[in-house]
Amino acid sequence: MTTTQHLNILLVEDDEVDVMNVQRALKKNNATATLYRAANGIEALTMLRTNNQIPQNNNNKLLILLDLNMPKMGGLEFLKELRADPTLCNLSVVVLTTSRQDRDLATAYQYNVAGYIIKPITFSSFVETIDILNRYWSMSEMPSPA
Numbered sequence: 001m002t003t004t005q006h007l008n009i010l011l012v013e014d015d016e017v018d019v020m021n022v023q024r025a026l027k028k029n030n031a032t033a034t035l036y037r038a039a040n041g042i043e044a045l046t047m048l049r050t051n052n053q054i055p056q057n058n059n060n061k062l063l064i065l066l067d068l069n070m071p072k073m074g075g076l077e078f079l080k081e082l083r084a085d086p087t088l089c090n091l092s093v094v095v096l097t098t099s100r101q102d103r104d105l106a107t108a109y110q111y112n113v114a115g116y117i118i119k120p121i122t123f124s125s126f127v128e129t130i131d132i133l134n135r136y137w138s139m140s141e142m143p144s145p146a
Contacts (some may be wrong), residue, residue, distance in 0.1 A: 007033040007138050008054055008062045012044040012078065013096075014070040021123065022065070025130035033134055040070045041078030048088055063137045066113075068097040068104055076104065079111035094133065 009026075013019050019037055026033060036054050038044035044064070047054055054062060064082075068075035075095065083089050094115040095108050108116050117133075120126045 006061070007134065008036065009033050009134075010036045010038060010044060010047065010054060010062060010064045012038045012041065012064060012070070012075065013067045014039045015067070018067070018119065021126050022130060024123075025127040026134065028127050029131040029134060031131070031134045033138070041073030041075065041081065044078060045073075045081055045085075045088075048082075048091070049085075061137075061140075062091060063133075064091055064093040065096045065133075066093050068095060068099050068108070076107050076111070079108065079113070083111050092137070 011019060011022055013022070023035060026035060036047065038047055044066075066075045066078065073081075075097065079093065082091065082093070093111075093113045094117060095113050096117050096119055097104070098119050099105075100118060105116050117129060120129050
């Protein structure tokens, strides 16, 4: 018997407009995912390392949507820290960024991201992208937290 898992999304994003776009896209798609937000990599690591900040158990799976260009701790620094942490290293991360630089793409995949998506320019494309991500990750099997 399989247990239905709820999708939690940690959006690591400093741009308020992009945060609102993700919120609006989830709402427009009637997504049941719960959205958490960190404004930079330091905030995200603190949230992930603090018990009960984001539910992670057998009934809750977590996807991190990560921007790369942020103050204090950018996305690539965050990925380096995340992958070095034995309790967080297996979390699923999808980069959602404006960076089209080959070195950012290559570095992100060296840190085992599950995907690298360039932020769509139009809101309708953004809604479609978030819908596809939400549906895919809602159906994906993910390991239970340790």
